Amino acid sequence: MEYIINFDHVYTAQDLHNAFRKLPLPDYYGNNLDALYDVLCEIGEPTVLTIKNVEELPASYQDLVMQLFEDVMESNKLINVNYIK
Numbered sequence: 001m002e003y004i005i006n007f008d009h010v011y012t013a014q015d016l017h018n019a020f021r022k023l024p025l026p027d028y029y030g031n032n033l034d035a036l037y038d039v040l041c042e043i044g045e046p047t048v049l050t051i052k053n054v055e056e057l058p059a060s061y062q063d064l065v066m067q068l069f070e071d072v073m074e075s076n077k078l079i080n081v082n083y084i085k
Contacts (some may be wrong), residue, residue: 001045006052007065016061023049033068040072040079049081 003023003048014080017031024043030064049069069081 002048002050004041004052007057008053009021010057010061013061016065018059024080033064037068037072037075041076043076046078047080049079051083052054053085054083 001024005019005022007019009014010019012030020027020036023036023039025036029039051069054062054066072079073081
């Protein structure tokens with residue numbers, strides 16, 4: 001599976017979590033990064049996340065999001081994250 005998440009025009013926490021809605025998130029997804037981590041770590045098939053425009057995120061989100069994806073790749077070897085502009 002491959003998913004593209006575009007962070008262009010993400011300014012608020014709600015915008016950030018709306019961008020994550022491109023992923024196969026369950027209905028009970030909690031709209032927070034801890035919940036996102038849990039969901040991504042449960043994926044049981046090879047999955048590529050292509051992240052666009054991460055540099056457009058507000059600085060307060062950018063480091064958190066990039067660290068989250070690094071942690072996910074470390075915990076779930078089926079997840080691969082690519083960053084593009």
